[in-house]
Amino acid sequence: MRSFFHQIAISKRLVPSLTAALLLGLSGCSSTPPQTTGKPATTQTQPAALSASKLLQLANQAQSPERESLVLQAAQVYIESGKFNRARDLLVEMNTDALPDQAYIKHTDLLSAVALQEGSNFLAHGILTKPRLEQQWHAMDPATEISLRDKRAQVFALLGEPQNSVNERIQIAALSGNKKLLQANQDALWQNLMSIPFAELQQLSLSGMSDTARGWYSLAAINKNNQIDLEQQREQLQLWLRDWRQHPAHKNLPSDLKLLQSLIEQQPKQIALLLPMQGKLAEAGEAVRDGFFAAYFQALGNGRHTPEVRQYDSSGDVLAAYQQAIAEGADLVIGPIDKEKVTELSLMPSLEVPVLSLNYPDTPPAQPLKGFYQFGLAVEDEARQVARQAFLEGHRQAMVIIPSQEWSERSARAFTNEWEKLGGVVVNRSQFQSGANYSTLVKDAMQIESSLVRNREMQELLGVPLQTSPRSRSDVDMIFLIADPAQGRQIKPTFAFHYAGNIPVYATSQIYSGQPNPKADRDLNGVRFNTMPWLFDTNNPEKQAVAQHTKSAAVYGRLHALGADAFRLYARLPQLEQVPDMRIFGATGALHMLEDGRIEREQIWVRFRNGEAQPLPMVINQNEQQY
Numbered sequence: 001m002r003s004f005f006h007q008i009a010i011s012k013r014l015v016p017s018l019t020a021a022l023l024l025g026l027s028g029c030s031s032t033p034p035q036t037t038g039k040p041a042t043t044q045t046q047p048a049a050l051s052a053s054k055l056l057q058l059a060n061q062a063q064s065p066e067r068e069s070l071v072l073q074a075a076q077v078y079i080e081s082g083k084f085n086r087a088r089d090l091l092v093e094m095n096t097d098a099l100p101d102q103a104y105i106k107h108t109d110l111l112s113a114v115a116l117q118e119g120s121n122f123l124a125h126g127i128l129t130k131p132r133l134e135q136q137w138h139a140m141d142p143a144t145e146i147s148l149r150d151k152r153a154q155v156f157a158l159l160g161e162p163q164n165s166v167n168e169r170i171q172i173a174a175l176s177g178n179k180k181l182l183q184a185n186q187d188a189l190w191q192n193l194m195s196i197p198f199a200e201l202q203q204l205s206l207s208g209m210s211d212t213a214r215g216w217y218s219l220a221a222i223n224k225n226n227q228i229d230l231e232q233q234r235e236q237l238q239l240w241l242r243d244w245r246q247h248p249a250h251k252n253l254p255s256d257l258k259l260l261q262s263l264i265e266q267q268p269k270q271i272a273l274l275l276p277m278q279g280k281l282a283e284a285g286e287a288v289r290d291g292f293f294a295a296y297f298q299a300l301g302n303g304r305h306t307p308e309v310r311q312y313d314s315s316g317d318v319l320a321a322y323q324q325a326i327a328e329g330a331d332l333v334i335g336p337i338d339k340e341k342v343t344e345l346s347l348m349p350s351l352e353v354p355v356l357s358l359n360y361p362d363t364p365p366a367q368p369l370k371g372f373y374q375f376g377l378a379v380e381d382e383a384r385q386v387a388r389q390a391f392l393e394g395h396r397q398a399m400v401i402i403p404s405q406e407w408s409e410r411s412a413r414a415f416t417n418e419w420e421k422l423g424g425v426v427v428n429r430s431q432f433q434s435g436a437n438y439s440t441l442v443k444d445a446m447q448i449e450s451s452l453v454r455n456r457e458m459q460e461l462l463g464v465p466l467q468t469s470p471r472s473r474s475d476v477d478m479i480f481l482i483a484d485p486a487q488g489r490q491i492k493p494t495f496a497f498h499y500a501g502n503i504p505v506y507a508t509s510q511i512y513s514g515q516p517n518p519k520a521d522r523d524l525n526g527v528r529f530n531t532m533p534w535l536f537d538t539n540n541p542e543k544q545a546v547a548q549h550t551k552s553a554a555v556y557g558r559l560h561a562l563g564a565d566a567f568r569l570y571a572r573l574p575q576l577e578q579v580p581d582m583r584i585f586g587a588t589g590a591l592h593m594l595e596d597g598r599i600e601r602e603q604i605w606v607r608f609r610n611g612e613a614q615p616l617p618m619v620i621n622q623n624e625q626q627y
Contacts, residue, residue, distance in 0.1 A: 272325030274335030287556035291563025518611030534561035
């Protein structure tokens with residue numbers, strides 16, 4: 001089984017910056033090719049300033065290979081003007097087997113650019129890994145090679161092949177002398193490395209393809225393995241710097257590692273836990289506290305630096321409790337978990353000491369409040385991740401099925417907003433009451449009755465009985481389902497009954513109770529959902545400590561994970577704030593900070609198979625779906 005964190009999706013925020021740097025740097029790369037490539041310099045002619053339509057007119061009058069060259073120029077003009085559909089139509093009609101090598105290389109570059117822009121990642125992967133392309137590297141000028149390797153690195157990262165992406169990034173670094181491109185490329189390379197499990201990083205640091213690769217894997221292992229212990233991470237980094245003096249990262253460390261010394265000097269000496277000790281949220285507060293102290297004592301037992309921790313009751317006047325914590329020496333306040341109390345703190349004009357709230361305010365502050373960090377188990381995070389994952393896997397037309405509850409409405413809105421922002425379409429949205437007739441719900445959503453009516457009308461028109469079966473609607477290629485386990489076990493089988501069993505179903509963590517139940521969960525076979533690593537990480541020492549020393553019900557497992565991650569985060573908040581693409585790999589997922597101080601979680605992906613919830617690789621090809 002792959003490590004949970006291998007599944008974390010690679011951030012796309014690096015792609016635009018690297019692309020911009022690439023465009024700025026290509027002319028420099030082509031005019032002064034590196035001496036290490038051993039390739040002949042090529043003279044690039046400036047393309048004629050002709051419109052695409054004029055180029056196509058000339059192509060119609062020309063003979064091969066000039067005709068194909070003009071068509072490729074026209075496709076490039078379309079791409080540069082944002083007319084990707086027209087470019088694609090030209091490119092897919094060309095017979096690539098008949099193209100000369102240089103024309104084939106350009107065709108590959110252009111068509112893969114269109115595929116990536118449209119989100120057709122599997123298509124781009126196929127285009128960029130053809131054997132013929134692999135035979136052409138020696139014939140390319142550096143600018144073209146950088147362009148193609150950058151696209152390969154992007155698609156490898158998107159489709160869960162981080163080692164291949166790392167190899168491409170290392171190749172790019174050897175080809176370019178442009179500082180801006182090199183920095184963007186290194187940032188993307190580091191993101192790739194952080195998506196590789198720690199055990200694999202350790203192994204690759206010993207068996208990598210080159211010294212440069214082994215150095216990168218070794219450095220990444222140091223960063224991945226010491227996300228709680230800053231001092232130990234600094235010590236191992238100093239040893240790495242001693243041993244890898246010739247490595248490209250020696251004089252240009254990744255941004256998060258550059259901040260280590262300041263983090264150590266500025267980490268809080270005293271923390272206030274602001275949690276409810278009375279009232280309806282007391283048990284939830286206790287579960288968060290247990291998770292926090294499980295991580296705390298694990299660190300203490302390993303000889304790590306730990307701050308003094310004091311507890312305060314948030315069930316009364318939360319502002320008074322906050323001021324009391326400050327008066328008694330707190331450098332950081334963690335909590336509260338009550339949404340109303342979090343909102344009260346968010347409305348303060350300023351914060352004397354930073355706050356890591358464990359929920360989100362009802363309405364975010366109009367202007368970000370300095371020192372106000374928000375971390376919680378938001379259903380909206382899960383829904384947005386479902387949208388990104390389904391889109392990444394090639395789906396574009398979604399059906400949404402949710403219960404009639406306020407929190408599921410928020411989740412559906414978050415999914416829809418993210419889905420439409422990516423370019424997807426929600427073709428149908430249905431809601432249900434608990435205990436409703438789920439067969440009717442799915443039948444109506446899939447428009448089965450309309451199909452039956454069409455069949456009857458056709459029989460009446462022809463006057464003879466027809467041996468036909470109803471068909472479900474054809475404009476849906478994924479279903480976003482929000483349901484608890486009992487609801488899901490009834491809804492999922494009805495898709496097959498109503499001729500929609502082949503449509504992938506994505507769900508949020510509510511679909512799984514957290515406890516294995518293969519007999520009952522067979523009805524959920526094929527459903528994939530995102531959830532926190534805590535539920536499947538049996539070796540997690542904090543989880544083992546909670547199980548050994550507390551009697552909390554299983555329903556509080558997610559709150560234990562929230563508390564454990566609050567401890568992981570406390571010393572890293574400035575680092576996350578200054579390095580937006582940095583991830584903390586915690587019990588609730590991979591954590592990164594948004595511009596407003598909100599910490600977003602990226603969870604692992606799991607699928608029901610034979611009634612068992614099984615963690616998945618990062619991306620599922622539509623041709624490899626198993627039910």
